[in-house]
Structure formats: structure tokens, C-alpha cells
Amino acid sequence: MPLRRATYRLYPTQEVSKILHYHRRLHKELYNSAVCERKVAYQKFGRSVSYFDQQNNLPAFKEVWTEYKNINSQALQATIKRVDFAFCRFFKGLSKYPKFKSIRNYSGWSYPSFTGWKAHSTGDNGYLELAKIGQVQMRGKARLWGTPKALGIIYRNGKWYASIVLEIDKTLLKNSRQTSDGVVAIDLGCQDAIAWSNGTEDGLVAAPRFLRKAEQKIKKLSKLKRRKRSPNYKKKVKASRRWKQVQKRISKLYRKVANQRQNWVHHQTTHLISCNSVVVTEKLEVKKMSAKAKKRRAPVGSPDHGSATRQGKRKKQKAGLNKSILDVGMGMIRSSLNAKLDDVNGVFSEAPTRQLKPSQTCPKCRHQKKKTLDQRVHECESCGYIQQRDIASCEVLLLWYSNNLSELGTSFVDADGSSSTSGTRSRKTAGSMKQLGQLKRQKSTLIGLDAETSPS
Ligand SMILES: [Zn+2]
Structure with a gap:
């Protein structure tokens, strides 16, 4: 089934807006502490922390920082995944070492599956129901509506947006565009x-x-x-x-x-x-x-040699x-x-x-x-x-x-x-969130097998 994304502008009430900002800040703190954990573990103990370590630590983390109990646990996992993604990109040489983010550079959070939120819409406007946050009015229009699969909450230039991933019927998709041969x-x-x-x-x-x-x-x-x-x-x-x-x-x-x-x-x-x-x-x-x-080096001895103005031009x-x-x-x-x-x-x-x-x-x-x-x-x-x-x-x-x-x-x-x-070198990528999800499933089945075999 093909996936498409639809973006809506959100109009939260003042009360809900406060909670949204609070959650964004908490997600940002989680992101930074996850980066910090990896950094310290490597620098001080030479140990590398994997995504699974951090994910498994989340329940204990929530016991200490109780404010995180009010946040959807899958959304927290998604934030940890973002850290893993950033480190993957770094290890593959695609970007620099992950930075600590300030709230200015932290746009929002995401719900990787359909739990913790509900979109009440048929494509045209509607409202969003966020667990433990409240209802938010949405405005916008999706070209095609389908089954909502995932959600991203984004804060940009003083405005809130919802980016919904939709699973769309194939025939609907094909009939939605006019074309000829x-x-x-x-x-x-x-x-x-x-x-x-x-x-x-x-x-x-x-x-x-x-x-x-x-x-x-x-x-x-x-x-x-x-x-x-x-x-x-x-x-x-x-x-x-x-x-x-x-x-x-x-x-x-x-x-x-x-x-x-x-x-x-x-x-x-x-x-x-x-x-x-x-x-x-x-x-x-x-x-x-x-x-x-x-940078083209001018030949030594020529009048152009060492002239910065030519280079600047x-x-x-x-x-x-x-x-x-x-x-x-x-x-x-x-x-x-x-x-x-x-x-x-x-x-x-x-x-x-x-x-x-x-x-x-x-x-x-x-x-x-x-x-x-x-x-x-x-x-x-x-x-x-x-x-x-x-x-x-x-x-x-x-x-x-x-x-x-x-x-x-x-x-x-x-x-x-x-x-x-033999054409151009294929682009290096750090994989996608989806691949990481598959990875998790593999690992958990392995652990399950261990548990089953060890007592016998
Ligand atoms: Zn000719």
C-alpha cells in the first residue's frame, strides 16, 4: 500500500499550546540526555551505547524523571531513534558528530504508529486528538485521505503543524491524477x-x-x-x-x-x-x-598570482x-x-x-x-x-x-x-526509521528464543 503525507496547520487553544510547548521541551531534553549518555559512555568507559540499551532504559528513566510518564512511550522511543539516526549518519561519514540541541533547533516529536493519537477528519479540516494533551483543531486539505499511520508534530516559525502519514488505496491514487500517453x-x-x-x-x-x-x-x-x-x-x-x-x-x-x-x-x-x-x-x-x-591556483610568477580580488570575484x-x-x-x-x-x-x-x-x-x-x-x-x-x-x-x-x-x-x-x-556512485544513506523498526523486531525475537531455550 502506498504511503502519502498530508500536512495540516494546527490551532491549539492557549491551554493546549502550553502543554505542546512543554512536551516539546521534554522531548528535547530526552534527546540531549541520550546524546550525552552515548558521549560519556564512550569517552570515559570506551563503551558504545546502542539504541536498544537506551530504549530498554526508558522505563527506569521514567521512574526518576516522573514528568515523562505523561508522554506517549512510543513517542519517546521515536526521539531515541532520532539520536540513533544521527549517530548512524555520523558513523557513515554523512554528517558531523551529533550536537546537543537547543529548543530553537528542536522542531517537535513524532508518533511512529497509530497509538497515542487520533485524527478526526476525512481529508478536509477536522481535529486531532492527542492522548494526555487534548484536542487540537486542524486546518488544511489532504489531496487524498486514507488510513492514518503515523504522525509528526512540528513547531515552525511560531506555528504548529501536524504531518500525517496516510496509507492510500492504490486505485484511488491512480485515479486521482489526470494524464495521457x-x-x-x-x-x-x-x-x-x-x-x-x-x-x-x-x-x-x-x-x-x-x-x-x-x-x-x-x-x-x-x-x-x-x-x-x-x-x-x-x-x-x-x-x-x-x-x-x-x-x-x-x-x-x-x-x-x-x-x-x-x-x-x-x-x-x-x-x-x-x-x-x-x-x-x-x-x-x-x-x-x-x-x-x-579554487584555481594561478601559475607562479603571473601577475594574477596571490591576488585575492580575482578569487573573490x-x-x-x-x-x-x-x-x-x-x-x-x-x-x-x-x-x-x-x-x-x-x-x-x-x-x-x-x-x-x-x-x-x-x-x-x-x-x-x-x-x-x-x-x-x-x-x-x-x-x-x-x-x-x-x-x-x-x-x-x-x-x-x-x-x-x-x-x-x-x-x-x-x-x-x-x-x-x-x-x-557502473554509473554514478550510489548515494550513501543511513537507512530509515522503518529499517530500525525491523531491527528491533529481529532482536526481540532472538531474546524470546533465548528465554525459551534456557530453562529447558
Ligand atoms: Zn545540423
Whole structure:
């Protein structure tokens, strides 16, 4: 059964809001003490503490810190799991050593199963019943409603949210989206966010530049903030009330930009899928693209050697380009397309950019010529074909999909096989919460076996 997430805004009464804040603080303290336990055990005794040790200690912990008796025990386990997750990521080299969190950086807690809470809703508004906390009004709309499976309570920018994981019926999911059997190739860029072509028609979608538009306001507010007393936790200086006020306004603006972008991405991808169930695009790695500017060492003796200004300029240029890349939300477009195509059993196919070179190949005669980034028009020197650059590369992608570029040795079948085996290195992950749940079950059955065998 497929799972989908629906997010609701919560409207707690003042009384309930107090309890919610109190619980969030308790969860944060638990998180920190779990991190502390692992840290001390390793530093002082050279012993590593596992998730199971900490989970088994929870009942004893609750005897000492009685306020935790009022919290759902599975929610407490989920918080311990978060610590384990953070350490897993650290051991695999994916992130730094887990930090102690301040309440500012601790967003909330989660209920990993359906106990301890109940959602009274049919998808449109409703209310949430939290055990030992109370009832909370919810507002929002799920695209599809199903059986609630898990819940996350989140506090962000002064607002409470509920994120509900729903198990949704497969046929319902499939019928929920309108689609057709067209094939479209898209090319994502900075100037024109999306260029698309389906062989007979093509078009460009201008980049919305939400961040660029809000930048002036953000800059103004940042200047205002610099004139207030900022916090310095090492010197035990607290932020002034006015500093906090301005900070709040800034984060509100950033949140707005993010919401605008997300909304735009959803509109565009739904529109693309409304008449196409196959989308072809080139493989792109947003993380690599938006990496910091490379340090290039100037040759010794040249006038450029050791000049910091040149380096600074390059850094700024790259930073500006990165902002444009991230402002379009290419990664978001990709993952959203992927998810939506998955709903309708469509195909999302990625061409290998390096071998195919879609932006340097002529779709009519396959003549290859390198273009610089500012060359916006494809003008073939061997057959005279003129087309907008991004649309031309879409046409190449379409050809690749229909297997017409086999002479380049990158046919659809080949590329699919190579990408899974010898292609880019698969991403390292620290597993998921679900895997941890399976782990727990295995362990507990083992203990059960021990108990059964030992007396006999
Ligand atoms: Zn040509």
C-alpha cells in the first residue's frame, strides 16, 4: 500500500499550546540526555551505547524523571531513534558528530504508529486528538485521505503543524491524477526554468525568480538587524527583543519564498503530466552544480598570482549562479515529477548527460559543436538548423528516448543498464526509521528464543 503525507496547520487553544510547548521541551531534553549518555559512555568507559540499551532504559528513566510518564512511550522511543539516526549518519561519514540541541533547533516529536493519537477528519479540516494533551483543531486539505499511520508534530516559525502519514488505496491514487500517453522531453535551466518539446510542439517557461524578487526586502531587513544587539552565546550575551523581532520578519520572508517556489513547482509538474505519462530529461546533479567555486591556483610568477580580488570575484559569480539554480528548484521539479509519474505508473527517464551531450548536438544531423553558456540559440554549421538552445536539446533527448541515437552508443537500453551498475556512485544513506523498526523486531525475537531455550 502506498504511503502519502498530508500536512495540516494546527490551532491549539492557549491551554493546549502550553502543554505542546512543554512536551516539546521534554522531548528535547530526552534527546540531549541520550546524546550525552552515548558521549560519556564512550569517552570515559570506551563503551558504545546502542539504541536498544537506551530504549530498554526508558522505563527506569521514567521512574526518576516522573514528568515523562505523561508522554506517549512510543513517542519517546521515536526521539531515541532520532539520536540513533544521527549517530548512524555520523558513523557513515554523512554528517558531523551529533550536537546537543537547543529548543530553537528542536522542531517537535513524532508518533511512529497509530497509538497515542487520533485524527478526526476525512481529508478536509477536522481535529486531532492527542492522548494526555487534548484536542487540537486542524486546518488544511489532504489531496487524498486514507488510513492514518503515523504522525509528526512540528513547531515552525511560531506555528504548529501536524504531518500525517496516510496509507492510500492504490486505485484511488491512480485515479486521482489526470494524464495521457504523450511523451515529452524537458530541459531545466536558469534563464528559462523549463524548456519542453514533444516533437510537434515546444515551449519555454520563464524562471519565476522568487528569491531575486524578495532579495531587496531581505537585504533591508538584514541591515536593520545588524543594528540591533545580536546574541553571542559564548559571551553569554542574549539577543535583544528588537533583534528577535527583525529575525522573525526575515525568516517569515524566506518561508514565503519557499512556499511560493513549492507552489509553482507543483503547478508546473502537474501541468506537464496532465497530457504526458513519459518524461525524458537529462541527469543533473544539483549538489555538484551548486558546489562552491573551485579554487584555481594561478601559475607562479603571473601577475594574477596571490591576488585575492580575482578569487573573490569568481566566488561571487559562482554564488550568484548557485542562487539562480536553487531559486528555480531544479531538484524539487525532478523529485516532484518523479513522484507524480509514480502515481500514474508513468515513466521518468534520465539521459546520461556526459555521453549524450544534448546541448551540443544538432537534433537534425547529429553534428556536435561545443556551445558556451551564453549562446542561447542553436545554429548548426553543417545543416543550418536554427532553434532555441534548450528546445534543441529537448529534441535531442526525445530522439535518444525513441532510440534514434544508437550510433552514439547511448541507446535507452544501454544507459538504463549502465546507470544501475557502473554509473554514478550510489548515494550513501543511513537507512530509515522503518529499517530500525525491523531491527528491533529481529532482536526481540532472538531474546524470546533465548528465554525459551534456557530453562529447558
Ligand atoms: Zn545540423
